[in-house]
Amino acid sequence: MDIGKSLMTRLSPGGRHGLASAEQRDPIGYAVAALNKLAQSDLLDRVGLRKQAEQVVFTTTREGFRTVTAASRTFAKASGKGPGTRVPAAKRTGVFDLTPTEDEQMLVDAVTEYAEEVVRPAAAEADEACATPDSVIKAGLELGLPILGVPETLGGISEERSAMAGTLVAEALSKGDMGIALAALGPGSVATALGLWGTEAQQQTYLPAFTEDEAPAAALALQEKTVLFDVLQPSTTARRTSEGYVLDGAKAGVVRGAEAELFVVGASLDGTPVLFLVESSTPGLTVEADPSMGIRAAALATLRLEGVTVPADAVLGATDGTTYAECVRLSRLAWCALAVGTGQAVLDYVTPYVKTREAFGEPIAHRQSVAFMVANIAIELQAMRLLTYKAAGRAAEGKDFSREVALARKLCAEKGMAIGNDGVQLLGGHGFVKEHPVERWYRDLRAVAVMEGTVLV
Secondary structure (H helix, E strand, O other): OOHHHHHHHHHOOOOOOOOOOHHHOOHHHHHHHHHHHHHHOHHHHHOOOOOOOOOOOOOOOOOOOEEEOOOOOOOOOOOOOOOOOOOOOOOOOOOOOOOOOHHHHHHHHHHHHHHHHHHHHHHHHHHHHOOOOHHHHHHHHHOOHHHOOOEHHHOOOEOOOOHHHHHHHHHHHHHHOHHHHHHHHHHHHHHHHHHHHOOHHHHHHHHHHHOOOOOOOEEEEOOOOOOOOOOOOOOOEEEEEOOEEEEEEEEEEEOOOOOOOEEEEEEEEOOEEEEEEEEOOOOOEEEEEOOOOOOHHHOOEEEEEEEEEEEHHHEEOOOOOHHHHHHHHHHHHHHHHHHHHHHHHHHHHHHHHHHHOEEOOEEHHHOHHHHHHHHHHHHHHHHHHHHHHHHHHHHHOOOOOHHHHHHHHHHHHHHHHHHHHHHHHHHHHHHHOOOOOHHHHHHHHHHHHOOOOOOOO
């Protein structure tokens, strides 16, 4: 996998985006260039370190808002026949080794720097504003997040299936903030879906926009507010017409819905779940603010489709439900990675806290009940990580990973909430106030059990 080197090429001075070519830099130079580029970027001055984060798109008012969707970009339809370009599966080594490759480690290091220096400082204000500042999104674009899963032949940085790399990136980003991670990864999720299942015409029409400096906001829309919602049986419907398809229904939990210019919408076609590409300029689309308990920085919205007509070539992937099912599995894998990253943030925060917080003349870490609770967080977190990585590894190799991702999601949903709850408990009264980030992480981790779609790797 050459993702790391491709990413560094994007960030180094003099090349395609002010980057040096591969011949001009050694591997160490790539890493230094990437991290220095991020650390010295003036974007850091605009993400809340010296200036209050902008409150845009969404408010926390009871009424919210309702508006037509964004329509600032026109996608030029491209001609083409065939299934489109597909990245090959990762090579099978037959060895269960969780050590990241050199390229994956460079990628994780760059994203970790972004999460620590840009995402974490902006998280509290982004949570309050129910929106991620534009400057934070732009910093993520500089890292190449939207094209992580796009084949190199189509302008991306992926030479092989990137489920493992995507999982590592989602985990690293979520250590900064889960809501901002969703906002940053949303466009890349749609681009990855196009790379996995798009036809040649679809890829040529939409993917070039994601390789530009100003990549479009885009979102997966699978979630619904239906009681006892089953993601594999969406209430949103699609019916065939002489012009293509007509979609009716409502999708919830749409990341940056008011800004998104392209949606991947799940709908039932003749009783079978199918994915559709829907541009924001399509008549009949409206979006409502939908502030939630957690992941508020993702600027969640409800997307309403009322007689939305799309052409026949708007179907993404197969119409027999297989593509839709794989999309759901890859999305659940991404949510597991987000849970692991946020759980790690909780552990990293409470460990020094219990060692320095004193009660009755000694650190509370000296109490067995406290020490055992922290140890239990570490144990459950490691189990979550192992199951998630195993599922990601099988997905990257093109193997069936349905069982593995089901186990990972079950564990991450239950233990993720438990870790958030224990984090609040360990801080006592401090865990209940916004002075400490643990209460936000507790709210975010509850989303893992209820959210479907939204992001994939």
